[in-house]
Amino acid sequence: MIxxxxxxxxxxxxxxxVANIGVVGLAVMGSNLARNLASREGNKxxxxxxxxxKTDELLAAHPEAEFVGTFSYEEFAASLAKxxxxxxxxKAGGPTDAVIDExxxxxxxxxxxxxxxxxxxxxTIRREKAVRETGINFVGAGISGGEEGALTGPSIMPGGxxxxxxxxxxxxxxxxxxxxxxxxxxHVGHDGAGHFVKMVHNGIEYADMQLIAEAYxxxxxxxxxxxxxxxxxxxxxxxxxxxxxxxxxxxxxLRQVDAETGKPLVDVILxxxxxxxxxxxxxxxxxxxxxxxxxxxxxxxxRSLSSHPEQRAAARSFPGPDEEFTVADADAFxxxxxxxxxxxxxxxxxxxxxxxxxxxxxxxWTIDNGAVSRIWRGGxxxxxxxxxxxxxxxxxxxxxxxxxxxxxxADALARGQAAWRRVVIAATQAGIPxxxxxxxxxxxxxxxxxxxxxxxxxxxxxxxxxxxxxxxxKEGTFHTQWSGDRTEIEAEDTH
Numbered sequence: 186m187i188x189x190x191x192x193x194x195x196x197x198x199x200x201x202x203v204a205n206i207g208v209v210g211l212a213v214m215g216s217n218l219a220r221n222l223a224s225r226e227g228n229k230x231x232x233x234x235x236x237x238x239k240t241d242e243l244l245a246a247h248p249e250a251e252f253v254g255t256f257s258y259e260e261f262a263a264s265l266a267k268x269x270x271x272x273x274x275x276k277a278g279g280p281t282d283a284v285i286d287e288x289x290x291x292x293x294x295x296x297x298x299x300x301x302x303x304x305x306x307x308x309t310i311r312r313e314k315a316v317r318e319t320g321i322n323f324v325g326a327g328i329s330g331g332e333e334g335a336l337t338g339p340s341i342m343p344g345g346x347x348x349x350x351x352x353x354x355x356x357x358x359x360x361x362x363x364x365x366x367x368x369x370x371x372h373v374g375h376d377g378a379g380h381f382v383k384m385v386h387n388g389i390e391y392a393d394m395q396l397i398a399e400a401y402x403x404x405x406x407x408x409x410x411x412x413x414x415x416x417x418x419x420x421x422x423x424x425x426x427x428x429x430x431x432x433x434x435x436x437x438x439l440r441q442v443d444a445e446t447g448k449p450l451v452d453v454i455l456x457x458x459x460x461x462x463x464x465x466x467x468x469x470x471x472x473x474x475x476x477x478x479x480x481x482x483x484x485x486x487x488r489s490l491s492s493h494p495e496q497r498a499a500a501r502s503f504p505g506p507d508e509e510f511t512v513a514d515a516d517a518f519x520x521x522x523x524x525x526x527x528x529x530x531x532x533x534x535x536x537x538x539x540x541x542x543x544x545x546x547x548x549x550w551t552i553d554n555g556a557v558s559r560i561w562r563g564g565x566x567x568x569x570x571x572x573x574x575x576x577x578x579x580x581x582x583x584x585x586x587x588x589x590x591x592x593x594x595a596d597a598l599a600r601g602q603a604a605w606r607r608v609v610i611a612a613t614q615a616g617i618p619x620x621x622x623x624x625x626x627x628x629x630x631x632x633x634x635x636x637x638x639x640x641x642x643x644x645x646x647x648x649x650x651x652x653x654x655x656x657x658x659k660e661g662t663f664h665t666q667w668s669g670d671r672t673e674i675e676a677e678d679t680h
Contacts, residue, residue, distance in 0.1 A: 204231035204253045204264050206356050207271040209284055211239040215274030217336035218301065218328070218360070219243070223250035225359040231255055231264040235275075262291035268352055269296040272326075277302045285312060285323070294320025297349045301328045305466055306377035306384055309344065310548075313376040322349035325376070327383020329565035330362065338362035340565035341370040342386070342557075344379030362564025365573075369560040374550035381470075381544050382557055385537045388467025388481040390431075390567050391460075392533035395484035395621040397435050400526045403608065406617055408515040412439040412449040418519060426597075427527055429569030458488040467540065474543040479628045480533040483620035510615030518611075524604035529625035531598060534575065535589035536628070555579030587632070598629065605629075653678055 205227070208219040211234040223230045231253040234240045244254045255261040262269060269292055273284050281300055288298050298321060300309065309325030316323035324345030328335065341357050343350070350372045361370040373379045397419075404415050416439035423432045441450040464485035471478040490497075512518040538554050545552040558575035562568055578591035585591060589598060609626050612619040631637065646652035648667045653676045655662055664676035 202264060202266045204229045205266055205270065207231035207233065207253075207255075207261055207265050207269070209233045209261070209271055209273050209288070210235075210275035211243055212274070213332050214301075214328075214335050216243050217332055218272065218274060218339075219252065220247060220250055221336050221338070221360045222356070223247075223252060228356065228359060229253065231261055233258070233261040258287045258291045262288075267293070267296070268322075269293070270299070270352055270356065271297070272299040272301045274301050277304050277308075281308075282312070285316065289316060289319055289321060292321050295322070295348075297322045297324060297345075297353060299324045299326050299343070299345075299353065300380075301326050303327075303383070303387075303461065303463060304380050305462075306381040306470075309377035309380045313345070317346075322346050324349050324353060325378075325380040326357075327373075327379050327386065329383060329386055329561075329567075331566065334362065334564050338369070338564050340560050340563060340568070342373050342379045342382045342560065343370070344373055344376055344381075346375065347372075361560075362568075364559070364563030364568075367559060369563045369565070371553070371556045371560050373557065374545065374552050377548065378545070378550040378552060381548070381550075382541060382552065384463050384466050384470070385540050385544075386561065386565065386567060387463035388471075388478065388485075388540075389533055389537040391464040391467070391484040391488070392480040392537075392621060393429075393431055393530060393567055395487050396480070396526055396529050396533065396625075397431060399612075399619045399622050400522050401435070401439070403522055403612060403617060403619065404519055406510055406615065407512040407518055407611070409511075410515070412451050416440040422523055422526075426571060427523065427530075427569075429571075430566060431569075457492045457494065459492070460485070460488045464488070467537075470544070471536075471540050474540065474547055476536070476540045476543045477628060477631075478536040478540055479624040480529065480536055480621050483624040487618075487620050505616035506614060510611075510617065512611070521604035521608050524601035525608040525622055528598050528601040528605045528629070529622050530571075531589055531594050532625040532628055533621075535587060535594070538575070538588045553579075553583075554585075555583065589629075589632070602626075602629070651676075 206222055208215055208230060211232060219230050219232050222228045232240055232243060233255045237256055240254050240256065244252055253264045255264050271288060273281060275281055275284055281302060281304060285298060292298065298316060304325055313323040313325065322345060324343050327342035328339045330339035338361055341361050343353060343357060354372065357370045358368040361368040363369065373382050401415055404410060404418065416436040419432055419436040419439065423436065439451060443450045443453045446453055464481065468478060468482045468485055541552055541554060541557065555576050558572045558579065562572045574593050575588065578585060578588060578593065588594060605626055609619060609623050612622065643654040647654050647664055651664055653662050653664045661675050662678040663673050665671055665673050
């Protein structure tokens with residue numbers, strides 16, 4: 186088939202199938218991923234973009250990559266050796282569906298389409314089902330690490346069929362980050378499992394970032410230290426159990442001076458945090474699964490609150506504490522904040538892995554939580570030293586019901602809980618918002634409680650809606666006839 190593409194005549198019928206992998210969508214993430222693929226031995230990469238200029242630019246800028254430039258879907262398909270394998274790196278939603286539709290037209294049964302974007306996992310389940318009917322494999326793959334990770338080695342979370350992993354596995358292993366000798370990629374599970382795990386990864390990322398921000402805010406307001414001085418605190422923390430990419434870059438951000446004003450950059454950045462939606466998806470999904478992810482939820486809500494300047498302006502006159510917040514012993518307070526941060530971080534990860542476990546049960550996925558923690562050790566935004574501890578916990582007990590109950594984490598929570606409480610008390614008394622610290626501590630106290638006030642909630646539900654309740658002293662389901670003689674009767678469970 187001969188087509189005219191701009192001023193280029195392409196003939197798909199004469200294009201040689203020389204590439205083992207293709208990339209559609211050449212914005213920064215797509216072009217960096219294509220370059221990463223091309224730099225690995227054994228890969229030959231075909232590229233395609235909706236607008237020709239992006240393809241021409243990438244070809245011209247990186248001749249060393251020896252890309253196979255294509256300018257139509259027919260030519261792109263013809264350039265790929267079978268089973269054809271293509272990674273889509275375009276905007277989530279309609280643009281992704283449009284590219285899938287075009288690839289399905291030119292691919293054949295056994296070929297593989299990979300969506301490497303931040304898709305909502307129910308969309309991935311839908312797409313996989315539709316594409317599977319054509320005999321083509323569809324894989325939703327979470328890719329974490331941002332632009333740098335795409336170029337140098339991301340953490341990759343592919344779903345899809347076992348058949349697709351046979352072809353795709355070696356390719357993805359060739360480009361993934363490496364942690365302790367292991368590539369940071371594993372076949373997470375079928376259909377939408379990869380994008381589900383990536384979604385939870387991003388939710389944990391929200392919590393981790395909010396906790397770090399609250400720690401910074403408390404130290405600055407309580408001790409009066411400058412951002413540069415607090416940067417040194419974070420740099421020191423990065424040498425211990427809090428060692429992580431996010432702690433590392435926090436120190437870098439706090440050191441940065443604005444060239445125009447001479448002020449710390451953090452002081453001239455508008456305090457309204459953006460969001461791409463994955464945090465909200467994590468919370469919405471957790472609600473539907475009945476899994477409390479309070480740390481992630483509060484981190485998501487904190488971004489929402491920050492982004493409503495009109496409401497914040499209207500509340501500016503609300504009274505706060507009478508006394509100015511200062512701490513008597515700065516070093517002791519900073520150590521308390523460090524312990525509170527580590528304890529809250531444990532809760533965030535524990536809640537995230539709870540959601541993964543519940544999602545796997547709901548959607549019939551077999552997800553190895555230990556393997557997930559191992560592939561998060563490199564390449565991704567939440568990479569951290571303590572992921573090794575998570576991997577160890579799941580190696581010791583694969584069906585661990587609560588990550589926070591593993592001996593290492595339970596001991597850390599026990600050691601840190603007194604400092605954690607002091608920090609939350611100090612923040613409350615000082616009028617400093619610390620929603621992620623506070624909600625994480627409340628979750629800790631809730632999960633360890635022998636008895637919760639949920640008994641009263643069930644009594645209330647039964648009173649106004651006859652929702653029934655169970656008893657602690659005998660089997661069965663019961664209802665009190667509140668509008669009658671208030672006798673108790675056995676009833677059908679309506680929980």
